[in-house]
Amino acid sequence: MISAVSTLFGHSLARRRTRRWLVGVFWGGLVPLLCVGFQLVFITSHNQNGIAVNFAVLSILWITIWLGGVHAGGWVKPFRAQTKVRNIVQPLFAKPKPTQSELIAQELAMDERESFQRDYIHFVAYSIARTMTLLLFTLYYLLGFWNQELLRQAGPLLFFLLTITLWSLPQTLILWTEPDMEEPQ
Amino acid sequence: MNAELVLMGKRVDMVPRAHRRALVVLIYAGFAAAMTGFWFLDRWHTSAAYLILATIPINRLFLGGHYFGGLIKPFNGKPPRRSDEPPPFLLLALRVYRPGPDEREYRNDERELHQRDQAHYQAYHVLSLIVIFLWALTNFKAEIPRLIARLSIPVDMLLYGLATAAVVIAITLPQAILLWTEPDMEHEV
Numbered sequence: 138m139i140s141a142v143s144t145l146f147g148h149s150l151a152r153r154r155t156r157r158w159l160v161g162v163f164w165g166g167l168v169p170l171l172c173v174g175f176q177l178v179f180i181t182s183h184n185q186n187g188i189a190v191n192f193a194v195l196s197i198l199w200i201t202i203w204l205g206g207v208h209a210g211g212w213v214k215p216f217r218a219q220t221k222v223r224n225i226v227q228p229l230f231a232k233p234k235p236t237q238s239e240l241i242a243q244e245l246a247m248d249e250r251e252s253f254q255r256d257y258i259h260f261v262a263y264s265i266a267r268t269m270t271l272l273l274f275t276l277y278y279l280l281g282f283w284n285q286e287l288l289r290q291a292g293p294l295l296f297f298l299l300t301i302t303l304w305s306l307p308q309t310l311i312l313w314t315e316p317d318m319e320e321p322q
Numbered sequence: 323m324n325a326e327l328v329l330m331g332k333r334v335d336m337v338p339r340a341h342r343r344a345l346v347v348l349i350y351a352g353f354a355a356a357m358t359g360f361w362f363l364d365r366w367h368t369s370a371a372y373l374i375l376a377t378i379p380i381n382r383l384f385l386g387g388h389y390f391g392g393l394i395k396p397f398n399g400k401p402p403r404r405s406d407e408p409p410p411f412l413l414l415a416l417r418v419y420r421p422g423p424d425e426r427e428y429r430n431d432e433r434e435l436h437q438r439d440q441a442h443y444q445a446y447h448v449l450s451l452i453v454i455f456l457w458a459l460t461n462f463k464a465e466i467p468r469l470i471a472r473l474s475i476p477v478d479m480l481l482y483g484l485a486t487a488a489v490v491i492a493i494t495l496p497q498a499i500l501l502w503t504e505p506d507m508e509h510e511v
Contacts, residue, residue: 260438264397
């Protein structure tokens with residue numbers, strides 16, 4: 138599930154302990170930091186939420202590029218096999234040679250165990266995200282009753298937190314649970 | 323997945339896929355009708371919470387998944403909690419009380435577990451895209467106010483309604499995918 142060439146500042150991510158530290162830093166440091174950043178941008182842009190929305194979209198894009206799963210190139214292999222169009226002229230009397238993009242696609246393709254594991258991780262992530270959604274919605278609802286102004290200020294932040302969670306939870310669960318791998322040569 | 327639905331003591335055959343698909347369409351059409359009705363009632367101010375609460379009986383009676391009851395076996399594969407006390411009279415009178423189930427009614431086999439996981443994988447993608455759609459709508463409000471101004475409904479209310487619908491979908495979608503995709507079952511001999 139984890140790309141064999143995954144590194145962080147030159148350090149291999151083959152060891153689970155390293156990956157767990159990374160997940161801890163992600164949820165304990167980076168996500169709160171992004172939430173604070175989002176709220177600051179939202180407040181300082183005088184509630185013109187176009188800038189805050191751009192901040193949110195860029196954060197999500199950056200996280201998914203870094204973690205993988207959604208795109209190729211991150212630490213986690215892409216969840217969907219991407220079929221590449223052959224972009225060279227086929228030889229007339231020989232077997233077609235795989236292109237560079239096809240070779241990369243083969244390396245990133247998931248085997249049966251990995252696709253079963255991917256589905257299971259999504260089941261776990263879905264269960265967590267559903268509970269979180271209900272909690273956040275209840276909080277949003279209660280805030281609306283209690284203080285409308287506070288809701289107007291904090292509502293987008295709750296939504297931002299939910300979006301970040303949805304787009305990164307399966308990848309971080311994979312990084313957390315996958316056992317130690319062989320170190321790349 | 324159970325092959326029949328017990329409603330008010332009557333058994334409804336759910337072996338053909340067409341019946342299950344009709345049930346899914348009916349449930350979501352019901353939710354859409356309720357949302358429309360609630361908009362005219364109180365602009366979803368209070369009723370949105372009731373709509374989300376309505377997913378509990380829908381899951382318990384029709385879809386299953388989260389609770390024992392309904393067509394899909396509980397996702398966690400655990401039996402329902404039972405007390406030693408006699409069943410409530412109301413449940414008996416409405417003929418919705420079910421005695422303790424057999425193990426095969428709640429335990430998922432390997433194929434069912436795989437189907438469950440795959441349905442959640444698909445549902446997760448849908449939810450992730452819904453969230454991005456909501457962000458895009460929020461951005462339209464700021465960037466293209468003229469487009470939003472053409473709508474007869476205030477954009478904040480629209481976002482609130484769509485968020486409520488997204489929560490309802492989040493609670494029911496994996497079960498709906500399973501009911502929709504499972505092929506015709508064989509009748510038990």
